[in-house]
Every structure is written in structure tokens, then in C-alpha cells.
Amino acid sequence: MRCEVRSGDSTFFWFDNWLGTRSIIDTTGDLGLRYLCIPRQARVAEACPNEAWGMRGRGRRVFGDVYTAIENAQKPDARRGSDVILWKHNEEDFKDHFSAARTWEQIRVRGPEVPWHHLVWFTQGVPRHAFIVWLTFKDRLSTGVRMRQWGIAQGCMLCGEPDESRDHLFFACPYTFTVWSNLTATLLGTVASPDWTTMVTSLLRRNRNKMDAILLRMIFHTTIYLVWKERNSRRHLGPWVTTEAITRQIDKAIRNRISSLKYTGQHKLESLFRRWVEVYIRQ
Ligand SMILES: [Zn+2]
Structure with a gap:
């Protein structure tokens, strides 16, 4: 100044x-x-x-x-x-x-632009979800692989697989994959890939209509956030939630988020909501 x-x-x-x-x-x-x-x-x-x-x-x-x-x-x-x-x-x-x-x-110090930023930061995203997704992209969640460096053995809390890594949790783990592939089948038009890199590449494709692209990112965020929360809850001896229950939680979170949005034009919000209900019912 x-x-x-x-x-x-x-x-x-x-x-x-x-x-x-x-x-x-x-x-x-x-x-x-x-x-x-x-x-x-x-x-x-x-x-x-x-x-x-x-x-x-x-x-x-x-x-x-x-x-x-x-x-x-x-x-x-x-x-x-x-x-x-x-x-x-x-x-x-x-x-x-x-x-x-x-x-x-x-x-600020400017870094090179990463192609996946669209999947982390977008208008309809929830900031606390976006933060966890950002950590996931950076592979900085304290998964078993990272904890092993500190001398702690940590298998997957969701399926028992001994090697808990970012790529296992998202989305190779049968628990996560069940939730993720059911919710995305309609929007992707195919079975989702369990491989992180393949899946990110497919989410970045630009050949979808706007509503579907928004919903896919919302499912992506909510699934990562709630699965990570579930994993932590199990690790700290909290109650276990089934894939059906976590799917319902994702549905509720997405509905709440859409209702809270101030979007240009009420009809766009309504069609986003309708499309989500359609996707959710079809899964
Ligand atoms: Zn697992």
C-alpha cells in the first residue's frame, strides 16, 4: 500500500x-x-x-x-x-x-496449472469436501502406505486388504467401488473403472452435458469425503456403516447441497435436482 x-x-x-x-x-x-x-x-x-x-x-x-x-x-x-x-x-x-x-x-507463489483442478474446485462443490479431495489428489491422506513410514501397520478398514493406499480406497476397494459404480453407472453410461488414474481421466472428459458433469463431480466429492470419514470412524472404533447406508448419506448430502445453491435461474436448479433423483433411483 x-x-x-x-x-x-x-x-x-x-x-x-x-x-x-x-x-x-x-x-x-x-x-x-x-x-x-x-x-x-x-x-x-x-x-x-x-x-x-x-x-x-x-x-x-x-x-x-x-x-x-x-x-x-x-x-x-x-x-x-x-x-x-x-x-x-x-x-x-x-x-x-x-x-x-x-x-x-x-x-502467492504460482505453481504450474494441474488439469484436475476442475474436479476439485467448482461452484457447486462443498469446501470441506473439496479440501479432502484435494488431499486425495496430492496423495496426502494418512492412508496405510503413509502410516507405514511412521511404523504403524494399517490395513483397509473397509475390506481387510492389507495394503491400504489412496488407489485402493479410491476406487479399487470393493466397499468404495460398490458405492461409486452404482451411483455413477447412469451418468458414465458404462461401468466405472476401479483405477484412480483411468477414472480421473474419464471424469475430465468434456463430452457430457453440464448437469451430468456437475453431478459426477458432486458424487465424486461426496463419495471420497464420506468414505474417508467412514474409514476414520472404523479406525477409531466408531459404528460401521454399510454401503447401502453410505449411499443414502451421499444422496442426502447431494440433495442438501443442491437445495442450498444459489444458481442463476431456478429452473436450472430444479433440473439439476430432477436429474439427480433420476440417477439415484436408477442405481
Ligand atoms: Zn478396502
């Missing part, structure tokens, strides 16, 4: 970025205070009484650039109103309002 000096009454001479680069104290350090003889807490208006900059000249040899920048800046003038704080929206663009999105874009 930087400050646009108008009256100069609220901008700190030393600490605010009003010259467009950084604060003066960052350039000169405390030495600047002694050379320029402007008090530490001074506002810009106080550094420019009677329409003339009041700093001493003896620091000019050391901090020539700072002197030049100050002398080139517009002098504070009470008639121009209050000082304005400006937020950086990008390299060239400063505005008088803050934008979290623009700020995040500037401070």
Missing part, C-alpha cells in the same frame, strides 16, 4: 510509503532522523510548514535520492482534503479499496 498525500495531516513522514517506493526510514535508518532533523512522529504536513520542506540540508550528500524524491513530491495542502491510502492491485495499479483476491495474487 501507499499513501497519497493531500493535506498531509495523517501520513507519517518517516513510516508511511508516500513517496511511492517505501518508507523513508527503511531507506535511511535512524541516521536519517539525525540528518534531516524531522521528528520521528512527524506527519508530512509538519515536515512542510509554510509551503516549504523543512528538512535540514546536511544529509544531502548521503541521502541525495531521498531529498530529490521529497522535493519532487507534491507539497501537502490542507485545501486538498484528507490523505488517501491506496492499495496495490497490481504492479501499476493502486486503488482506494482493499481486495483480498488481488493481494493474494501478488503474494
